[in-house]
Amino acid sequence: MVRDEAGRLAPGIALAGIATAALAVAWLSVTSGAYPLSLSDILSVIVRPAEADHVARMVLVDVRLPRFLLGFLVGAVLAVSGAILQGLFRNPLADPGLIGVSAGASLAAIGVIVLGGTWLGRWVAFAGEWALPIAAFIGGSGTVFLAWRIARRAGETSVATLLLAGIAINAIAGAGTGLLTFYSSDEELRSLTFWTMGSLGHASWDDLMVAGPWLVLALVASPFLARPLDAFLLGEQVVGHLGYRTDWIKRAAILVAGLGVGAAVAVSGLIGFVGLVVPHLVRQVLGASHRTLLPLSALLGGTLLVGADCLARVIVAPAELPIGLMMSLIGGPFFLALLLKRRII
């Protein structure tokens, strides 16, 4: 049975489809690039690592594999965080970017880059290589919390206020980023550009060690929010009537989204549109229930980001486009097309 009684694609079919696409982009991501790898190269690296071509092994293990894994995790987490925030705020437009989470996370990250040697020197000395991702995490979850507090009046979260607060927070974080850019050295400026345009180009096993656990934690925690988030679609009051501890769930959801997006921004910079477009697509095809929405958004988000990363590497080879730029290039027109077809919501 391809479609269920509600005329939706059966989740199993969708899962099989996305999983196939995920495998395809995984293959593309690992094999294509400035140094193409063939199946036999990869097999020899896996089966007889000692005899394998040294360069092939290095490209596969040190460059392509961490890049694929990080890209997939970041895409998955951005999509899941988007879905969580949209459910929490009952608004399909609540993207981490729109409510200022990404801007807050990247402001904190850029703060560590630029002020790491001066004002934040003690923090960097204290936290070491964790200084940047932890700062990005605090910046990310702090801004979600701020936007949420501002939008909350008399027990109700006002969606209009939330988006307006998001605009203001984006502006403030943008000003902060601008100020830091103004005071940065040339070298800092280069790493800074990396944040604002987003890139997986520097992905390494170190990045994965630092951000991976947080990303995986966010993904693993998200299914526990599925049922209460479904209840949130009926309104905050109803969540309480159904016996959930509304405040705990809100905090948990904000923590998971802030943690995930913070960690994602820490290793890949600003990547927009994944959190907005992917949950939309999944809802169109499979409906709004978070039990299917969250896992399939994760899978599709990872696939989409890795796919976009492959494109970004190929289009202007041997150079590569920043992935954030690539996503906006793909996501913007795609979203407009959805809008014109009036299939939003």
Add this chain to the structure above:
Amino acid sequence: MSLTASEVSVKLGTHAVVRDVSLQVAEGELVILLGPNGAGKSTLLSALAGERAVASGQVAMAGRALADWLPADLARHRAVMPQRVDVNFPLTVAEVLKLGRPPEPSERSAPILEDLLQRLDIRHLRYRRVPGLSGGEQQRVQLARVLAQVWDSPGPVVLLLDECTSALDPSHQQQVFGLLKRLSRERGFAILAVAHDLNLAARHGDRLVLLREGQTYSDDRPEQVLTAHALKEVYGLSSRIMMLPEGYPMVVPSDGPHGDYQTAPSKPVCRQAS
């Protein structure tokens, strides 16, 4: 007493919207809360639901203060239907109903949901998406979800319903109140429902509570509460009350809130009808 409110006051800002209201709903009783717009019905109901803090007074369910209940236990014994539930996401009717149930195997929930779909006449809509349904259909879906929550509850059940039939056509209004009445009679549900339709209240309520400016104006059997004098005082509505042979009163409004025809809508049809 299944639900007891004693001298409850609720403030919105500095304004006391509900003042010293005491109210009881016993097991097996269907009580209807009446009053003009802004009389504090919904505010009182939300205070009874524990959504809104009371400025003073006590709310207890089955003898225990509301605050002493664990949220999950409370949800097993009490269900609340807010005045409006807007669904902006493409959930189907069946999915919304399922939200009322705890996590459980579908063999357990399926017969309950099937029963409720049938009783609320939404079986044919079960795979439709809720945002695309009419207001009345959505209201029946929400009511079904509310009932699903306590349908197989082992203990006493309290239902708090805020204008649960406001968007329904007359036939579905009767059907829903008939169902509520049966649930109170046969299953001992204690039901408090806010309503505006005086005749619906008279026909189905065991007891009516009439609120005026946040205070209880009267709390008694329908024929005691629905008097021409009370309706004039509380709503500013002139009316005739007829006692039907079935044993409940019927209210026939005779003119608008200000007692003169000029302020009433001036469509000719209205004039003739009144």
